[in-house]
Amino acid sequence: xxxxxxxxxxxxxxxxxAPVLRAIDKKKSSLQPVLVHxxxxxxxxxxxxxxxxxxxxxxxxxLEIGSGSHAVQTANIMIKFEExxxxxxxxxxxxxxxxxxxxxxxxxAKKLNIGxxxxxxxxxxxxxxxxxxxxxxxxxxxxxxxxTTEPEGTENLISEGHSxxxxxxxxxxxxxxxxxxxxRLSESLISDSVRNLQxxxxxxxxxxxxxxxxxxxxxxxxxxxxxxxQNISRNVPVIFPCHPRTRKNLSAFNIxxxxxxxxxxxxxxxxxxxxxxxxxxxxxxxxxNSSVVLTDSGxxxxxxxxxxxxxxxxxxxxxxxxxxxxxxxxxxxxxxEKIIGYVNDALGKRWKHCRIxxxxxxxxxxxxxxxxxxxxxxxxxxxxxxx
Ligand code: UD1
Numbered sequence: 467x468x469x470x471x472x473x474x475x476x477x478x479x480x481x482x483x484a485p486v487l488r489a490i491d492k493k494k495s496s497l498q499p500v501l502v503h504x505x506x507x508x509x510x511x512x513x514x515x516x517x518x519x520x521x522x523x524x525x526x527x528x529l530e531i532g533s534g535s536h537a538v539q540t541a542n543i544m545i546k547f548e549e550x551x552x553x554x555x556x557x558x559x560x561x562x563x564x565x566x567x568x569x570x571x572x573x574x575a576k577k578l579n580i581g582x583x584x585x586x587x588x589x590x591x592x593x594x595x596x597x598x599x600x601x602x603x604x605x606x607x608x609x610x611x612x613x614t615t616e617p618e619g620t621e622n623l624i625s626e627g628h629s630x631x632x633x634x635x636x637x638x639x640x641x642x643x644x645x646x647x648x649x650r651l652s653e654s655l656i657s658d659s660v661r662n663l664q665x666x667x668x669x670x671x672x673x674x675x676x677x678x679x680x681x682x683x684x685x686x687x688x689x690x691x692x693x694x695x696q697n698i699s700r701n702v703p704v705i706f707p708c709h710p711r712t713r714k715n716l717s718a719f720n721i722x723x724x725x726x727x728x729x730x731x732x733x734x735x736x737x738x739x740x741x742x743x744x745x746x747x748x749x750x751x752x753x754x755n756s757s758v759v760l761t762d763s764g765x766x767x768x769x770x771x772x773x774x775x776x777x778x779x780x781x782x783x784x785x786x787x788x789x790x791x792x793x794x795x796x797x798x799x800x801x802x803e804k805i806i807g808y809v810n811d812a813l814g815k816r817w818k819h820c821r822i823x824x825x826x827x828x829x830x831x832x833x834x835x836x837x838x839x840x841x842x843x844x845x846x847x848x849x850x851x852x853x
Contacts, residue, residue, distance in 0.1 A: 467498040468842045471556040471575075475504035475531075475543070475567025478640075478765050480516040481746060482562040482585060485642035487522060489831035496839060500554055504543045504567040505530040509710065511743040519655065519745050520643065536566060536597060543570035551578050557842055561605065562586055562639070564598040564764075569605050576608045583838065585639055587612035588619030589764075589785035595680065598764070602785070611841055613834050615640075615768075616788040616823055636833040637825030640765055641772045645828040648754070651747060660748040663705070664755075666734050670702050670813055673753040674760040677709035681762050681780060685719040687800060688712075691780060692721050694802035695760070698809050699738040704760070705752055707744040758812035760805070767795045772826055776812035780805060794820040 474483045483501070490497050503525040507513040516522070529546040531539060543566065551559070551574055559575035561568045562585040575582045584605050591599050606612065606623060614620045615638040623633045653661065674695065682688050698704055703726075708716075716723045726737035744752070753759050758776040759766055767786050770777035771793030779790075779797045789795035794817070798805050811817060 467496060468558070469498045469500060469554060469556045470558045470560055470838065470842075471500045471502055471551065471554060471571075472560050473502050473504065473547070473567060473571040474522075474525075474562065475506035476563075476565040477507050477512050477516060477743075478763075479562050479565060479567065480513070480520055480522060481643040481765075482639045484520040484522050485639050485646060485831040486560070486585070486834060488646070489642075489835045493832070493835055495835055497835065497842070500527075500550075500556065501525040502527045502529065502547065502550055502571070504547070504570070505532060506539060506543070506565060506567045508532050509743070511745070512710070515745045519747055520647075531567075539566050540570045543567055544574050547571050547574045548578070551575065551580060556580055558583055558838065560585065560838070561609075564589070564601045564605070566597070566601065569601040572605045572608060581611070581842070582609045583611040583613065583841075584609040585613045585834065586615055586619075588614045588621075588623040588633070589616075590622050591783045591785035593783050597679070599785070611837075613830075613837075615826075615830075616786065618787050634833070634837050635825065636837070637827060637830035638768060638772075638823075639830045639834070640768060641826045642828045642831045644750075644769050644772055647747060647750060651751060655747045656751050657745070657748050660744065660751060663728055663739070664751065666728050666732060667703060667705075668733055668735060670757045671734075672698060672702055672704045672758055672760055672809060672813075673749075673756040674704055674706045675709070675763050675766060676706075676761065676780065677712050678762040678781065679711070681800065682709075682712045682715050685715075685721070688715055688719060689721050690802055691800060691805075692716070692723055694805045695738060696722070696724070697802070697806055698760075699736055701736055702757070702813060703734045703737055703739055705739050705741065705756070707741045707749060709743060758809055760809060767793075768826075770794055771820070772822055774820055774822070776817045778805060778808040778812065788823045792821050792823060794818075 531542045558581040560583045612633045614635045725740040762780045767789040771789040777795040
């Protein structure tokens with residue numbers, strides 16, 4: 467048996483780890499996984515609920531790190547994760563995505579000379595003001611093995627000097643999870659409140675998420691984006707499960723976020739419906755039937771592409787270019803007129819032709835487990851040779 471530590475910490479990590487654990491179980495793999503939850507996200511709605519409904523077993527370790535500045539959060543994860551690595555002595559550490567937990571665990575693993583594999587490697591927004599871009603660049607600079615979701619990810623890594631034998635284009639674990647959850651999605655997995663909401667929604671409605679610091683930490687930008695949303699919501703309902711960071715800032719900046727409380731009896735024809743963060747299945751059941759998704763999330767650009775739902779991204783760039791070049795995503799920027807224009811196009815069914823990217827077929831995790839099993843035995847070759 468070879469031991470691998472899988473690290474998850476924030477909401478978008480959980481759905482990427484779940485299918486890898488399932489693939490290890492399904493294959494009766496020779497890998498022995500140890501699951502570490504850093505506790506970067508800790509509210510039940512941002513964390514625990516995801517573990518339950520994604521069918522992830524209890525982690526062997528919960529580091530209970532919680533919130534803090536980037537330095538505090540990253541440093542605290544490193545201190546506690548080092549203790550876990552020293553105790554468990556894993557052959558490999560596997561990290562996903564681009565959150566603070568990703569880079570913190572990566573630094574610890576490499577300083578202890580443990581093999582490091584990065585799932586969702588090679589993505590680049592080229593925007594170094596984004597904390598996630600720094601996490602992506604630094605994690606990839608020290609990883610031994612890279613799993614990419616799209617060809618551009620592979621090209622970025624090769625152009626940064628990594629040898630092609632270490633870089634594996636496997637597709638996307640997040641899409642594995644999406645297809646898995648869609649297959650088993652049933653009424654019983656959806657909460658009463660979301661089921662009631664669905665009953666009063668018209669055919670056309672918008673789903674939105676917004677939590678990027680660049681959009682929600684600046685009062686003027688947040689005010690301008692909320693005005694665009696209010697404008698859109700005059701014609702259609704906009705369903706907005708709100709991240710704690712955004713909720714806090716809307717109140718701190720005194721921004722008008724007048725919201726509707728749906729009446730179970732009456733169809734909603736328009737208005738902003740702001741909710742607490744939702745579990746995976748609750749949110750999936752809402753966005754998969756929406757006319758358009760308005761977001762600044764990375765993962766939703768990809769999930770909407772996989773289901774060909776129009777997606778309008780409120781950012782100036784994307785590290786996931788395949789979603790815009792062949793998928794259903796447009797990178798609108800943060801200009802209110804542009805955002806409103808794209809949303810109206812989608813509501814009027816004037817959208818571009820799109821297709822699902824290669825290898826987004828629900829089998830990325832199985833490919834990853836196969837490769838990990840092979841590479842684990844040649845670890846020394848991978849970790850000791852040059853990049
Ligand atoms: C993190 C990720 C981001 C990801 C997002 C998804 C980094 C750098 N960023 O951003 O890439 O898209 O998660 O949700 O890792 N809070 C709570 N409860 C929680 C977690 C956070 O109330 O369970 C509040 C706290 O006030 C905290 C703030 O939200 O200070 C921000 O949380 P943090 O984990 O620092 O970053 P996110 O904005 O969630």
